[in-house]
Amino acid sequence: MIQSCGPGMKILLMDKETTAVVSTVYAQSEIMEKEVYLCDRLDNISNRESLRHLKCLTFLRPSQENIHLLAMELKSPMYGSYFLHWTNVISKSDVKRLAEADEQEVVREICELFADFIPLSPHCMISSIPVGPVFAEGDLLADGLTHNVASVIISFLLAVKKYPIIRYTEGSMPTQKLADKIHNLINKESNLFDFHGRNASRPVLLILDRRDDSLTPLLNQWTYQAMVHELLTIKNHRVSLANAPGIHKDFREVVLTPDNDTFYANNMYADFGAVGQSLRQLVEEFQAKAKTHQKVESIEDMKSFVENYPHFKQMSGTVSKHVAVVGELARLNEKYHLLEVSELEQELACHSNHSASLQKLKQLLDNNKIRDEDALRLVLLYALRYESHSNNDIVGLVSKLKSRGLSQENIDTVLKLLKFGGAKKRRSDLYGSDPVAVTKRLIKGMQGVENIYTQHTPWMKGIVEDLLKGRLREGAFPTFGMTRSSGASDMYRPSEVIVFILGGVTYAESLAIHNINRAENRLAAVVGGTTIHNMKSFLVEINAFNTKQKSHGNA
Structure with a gap:
């Protein structure tokens, strides 16, 4: 898209949705390297100034709102030339509408980039x-x-x-x-x-x-990427640590993307224990490099320092970022006894042992150190698994949630879940009742599980x-x-x-x-x-x- 309009200073106009697409794929610094000096929204017309020396790239969804706004823009163009790019198929009638609005003939290109x-x-x-x-x-x-x-x-x-x-x-x-x-x-x-x-x-x-x-979205996760999203939420590769105690202001929001973060790329699918070990190795490697940078005694040392400084600075940022993220995950894990919660979650998800699971669940619901949302999570998993069991105690568990002080809205979620994805709604054999699924599960059980917290598939x-x-x-x-x-x-x-x-x-x-x-x-x-x-x-x-x-x- 950028290459198509040749050299020269450019502005990139987007809408709300395409801004999310671009920000997920590229850092703003990477875009600026391509002579795109401004990024703005098409609907921000009142705050944009006329810069006729700039080329304008648009990257927009072909929605009627965007067609209308762009037609208004082309009637009174703020930039020297326009290169129009659409995220999807644009109708001939909309192209005609834009052509009629382009009275000053500033549009140089129009194409679909899906x-x-x-x-x-x-x-x-x-x-x-x-x-x-x-x-x-x-x-x-x-x-x-x-x-x-x-x-x-x-x-x-x-x-x-x-x-x-x-x-x-x-x-x-x-x-x-x-x-x-x-x-x-x-x-x-x-x-x-x-x-x-x-x-x-x-x-x-x-x-x-x-x-x-409905089972998979209810489980706590223990691989790095999934765990971050479950406990902190990832939005367009960005993670907020604003609520983490003692966090440095530079790390209140961090970017996690495998494209320019080697540590994340290598560990995003690793379980939390392995991530901790990898992070420890990274910190030790950084400390060793930091000591070598302290010794700047000769011209050669200075030259080496200057050459390696960008890499050293990048490594410093990577170490600090992941120490902050992993540290917060570890804090939440310990504070809310997530290992204990997750062990029962996996038992409810992967094994059928009603009386033992019910007993453990009641004990955890009596533990006030367990988060209310995890108490609700466990009851939801129990209800989903045992809704058709003759001795299920969904009513008793809901009563325990009430005694914990959960809102009526949260308590009602138990029955809502069964209406949404219960046995009568599902077409899937979620818990493997057919002979083929049972055999697969037995073979998997005989092979053993490396990690009891990641048994569920x-x-x-x-x-x-x-x-x-x-x-x-x-x-x-x-x-x-x-x-x-x-x-x-x-x-x-x-x-x-x-x-x-x-x-x-x-x-x-x-x-x-x-x-x-x-x-x-x-x-x-x-x-x-x-x-x-x-x-x-x-x-x-x-x-x-x-x-x-x-x-x-x-x-």
Whole structure:
């Protein structure tokens, strides 16, 4: 985009969504190195001054609001020339509208650069359009939301030049409706999907329903990236440490991205214990280098110091940043007894031992050192696992939450969760009741687990593995627009899989895809979602679903 307009001083105009995309991928210093001296928002017209000597790059979503604002801008241009770039397909009527507004003929270029998504890693992306709670109308997916999510997926497919076979979750009306919309958009823009080798082995776009696995977003996490998001929340690679006691002002907000942080790239999927060991080694290495920098006695020493100083300064920032982040995680872990909580979480998620689990759960609920949100988390996991058990004590556990002083809104979440993703709602075999799943679990148990806090594997991982092996049942995940008689086959083995979780993905699922790719020794699968969840954001989804369900029913 920057190269297309040649040398010279430039301004980059974005909207709210594209600002998030760009800030996730590039640091502002990197953009400035490309002669982009100003970054601003298109809607900030009252605070922008006319600078006719600048070239203007726009990077915008083709929304009606942006078309309107840009048309106004072109009627009274503030910059010398304009290079218009869109994150998705722009209609001919909108191009005509902009052409009519360009009375001074300042537009030099208009093109589509497909990027209606935020890339979190080489194998994980989320929508750049904030769609909010997805299942607010139960089994109905609002038309506007369907269009926005489909546009995100179309943009991604065009960015990576993939023309997929679409599969969705049987019995899930929202995933079927989304599959239908994507199929229609691909047909509408068929010329854009006319890639070289289009008729070769096609990837599969698999659309999953978040409600089939409400377990994964409820668990505490113990790998570095997922743990940071669960306890501190990552937003566009940024983490706030403002509430951490004694934190230096320079580290109240830190950036965690594997692109320019080698330590994070090497440890983002490591468990917390291994991260601590790696950080200790990094600190020791830094201390050794710091001692050598103290000895500046000759011209050669000075020369060496000046040459190595940028690297030394960068290393100093990396060490300080990760010491701050890991230190805060360790503080929260110790303060809230998260190891003890997580051990029971994993037991509830991976094993069926009702009486023992219930006893441990009651003991933890009586412990006032356990956070209220972890008390709620454990009861939610229990209710999800044992809702159909003849001796379940959901009522008694809810009573214990009341005695802890939890709000009625939080207490109501227990029943709301079962309406959202309980046994009657799920189409998945979440706890492995079928013989094949039981056998898989027994084999895994016999092989042993390296870490009791990371025993759980997201349900999605097995689905993707089955799909790559040509074993994913057509009856459970139909191919859109195809029946068995027209050639649908359980045995189709795609070379690549694109998974999209309607209702949000988690970093635990991103890790699962990373492990699949590592086992395949290639980029065999990518995963996306409407958002990236931790427990807090997932509870917002659950509460919105039940609120709208109730009002819809009353109406």
